[in-house]
Amino acid sequence: MTLATRLDVETIFQRSFTTDVEQSAIDQLLLSAEQAVNNYLKMPIESAAVVAETHHFLHTSHRLILKVRPVTVVTQIREDSVILVENTDYVVVNLQAGLVHRILGLTSQTSWQRGYNTVEVDYTAGFASVPEDITQVVAEAAYGSWLGNQADGSGSDVAGPVVSKRIDEYTVRYADSSVASAEFAAAGILTIGSLTPNHQAMLSAYKNRRMI
Numbered sequence: 001m002t003l004a005t006r007l008d009v010e011t012i013f014q015r016s017f018t019t020d021v022e023q024s025a026i027d028q029l030l031l032s033a034e035q036a037v038n039n040y041l042k043m044p045i046e047s048a049a050v051v052a053e054t055h056h057f058l059h060t061s062h063r064l065i066l067k068v069r070p071v072t073v074v075t076q077i078r079e080d081s082v083i084l085v086e087n088t089d090y091v092v093v094n095l096q097a098g099l100v101h102r103i104l105g106l107t108s109q110t111s112w113q114r115g116y117n118t119v120e121v122d123y124t125a126g127f128a129s130v131p132e133d134i135t136q137v138v139a140e141a142a143y144g145s146w147l148g149n150q151a152d153g154s155g156s157d158v159a160g161p162v163v164s165k166r167i168d169e170y171t172v173r174y175a176d177s178s179v180a181s182a183e184f185a186a187a188g189i190l191t192i193g194s195l196t197p198n199h200q201a202m203l204s205a206y207k208n209r210r211m212i
Contacts, residue, residue: 001046003034003130004138012139025149029142036195037138041207043068045134047126049075056116062109064090066098068125074100075122079113098125134206137199144196 006026010016017023038045050068066074074092077084077100084090087106093099100121104110112119195203 033138033141054117055119064100070096071098073124078120
């Protein structure tokens, strides 16, 4: 799943990349920006199957929280290699949040088996399509780096990463030279620096999956 494309950059910033050199450069920067976002999130964005995710319980607990979210389907849960039955042995309390409770029948709660890696879960999690915020961050990071590399007179005379400011229902974007740093100035045309604090703030909900 591609998080942002050249067309996304052209649409967001109303700017066309017409030459082969420009297109190649922005495409490479988009790949680098996507990698930076994936490294920051440390969770996959696209929907994918998670097989045999292990959980251990050192203390008595009836709660289990799956590690990758949002969850779309819980396929199977095994406790000490025994397949559990949904709504008899466990109940999915909040599917997207990956919250599962161990139960004993329909009316009683019980605890997960204590010990290391006593529970395995197969499930599917991730987004069916890329959230707009993530596309925006990847596009801004790539285009901001591209602008920074045009400060030598070969393109725009504006250097620095692109910054977003949300005002009511509008989003204003601009290249902020005040936060330009060595990572932008020294970056090669096909590399990208770290995500800006503003980008990290935009991604924080997806990193922690607190939007669900």
